[in-house]
Amino acid sequence: MQKILIPTDFSENAWNAIDYAMQLFRDKSCTFYLLNTYTPVIPSSRFMAKMVDGVRIVDAVRDSSELGLQKTVSQIKSKYRNPKHSFETISSFNLLVEEVKDIVDSFGINLVVTGTKGASGIDEVFMGSNTVRIIKNAKKCPVLAIPQSFEYVTPSEIAFATDFNRFYTVSELSPLLEMAKMFNATIRIVHVQYGIKALSELQQFNLNMLRRYLGEVEHYVHTVSELHSVSQTLEMFSKELDIHLLALLNYQHSYMEKMTREPIIKRTAFHTQIPLLVIPELGMEGISVEVEEEEQEQATSE
Known part of the structure; x- marks a missing residue:
């Protein structure tokens, strides 16, 4: 398992999955691909703002995604300082499951590590809907789902x-x-x-x-x-x-x-x-x- 994909939305739940992966593979030479997807609301009416203080909404969301990934990598390197681990960041304007499938194919990913978080009410899925969708669509790659409260x-x-x-x-x-x-x-x-x-x-x-x-x-x-x-x-x-x-x-x-x-x-x-x-x-x-x-x-x- 040398190429590992970790989707993140910069939540505590996502960080817990990253934390687990860093410890699990601490003795292995790995490249970690950190992925954040974003799908900003596209204005469909002339009454909806396309600009906020002169900045296009899509550009602002993309910049926030890229900055979040950079901060996450810095946080990982600061905590673990593991010379065996290298990192690539992917910020994508796409749906999460579609992007995961594309990256697994394009980069030859060996494992997807994701955090799990149960939803609430009638939408409740025992691992969280995104995790289940990734698992159902992962035809070539195993998925390791880490509970939000699990300590390594x-x-x-x-x-x-x-x-x-x-x-x-x-x-x-x-x-x-x-x-x-x-x-x-x-x-x-x-x-x-x-x-x-x-x-x-x-x-x-x-x-x-x-x-x-x-x-x-x-x-x-x-x-x-x-x-x-x-x-x-x-x-x-x-x-x-x-x-x-x-x-x-x-x-x-x-x-x-x-x-x-x-x-x-x-x-x-x-x-x-x-x-x-x-x-x-x-x-x-x-x-x-x-x-x-x-x-x-x-x-x-x-």
């Missing part, structure tokens, strides 16, 4: 929630493996069941393959009964085992999709109390990449 803890206990109904590729698991190896962490594979029952042949096969991929990384399998909802079950599991990071793969019918579709009343208690690593589905694309890498390795060894 070295992730020595990582939970990976799965129902074993899907075959995972090595490419999809690589962010999880990389994180575990970086901190010599234990991986807790957690399977939420509505009524405990034996695994099917397919589930058992996928579990065996998962354990094979994890290799020498210390790992355990936990099967737990669903409590009201998947989100509350995972929250209780994380609290009881003192989990520092929860990882999920995002695909159709996955736990991640189930949680974003749960009725609001069921997920109000789950505001990602711990950091959440959401890994996108790579599918056949990931498999083709792995085959290509294996062929290259064989050619090199020959």
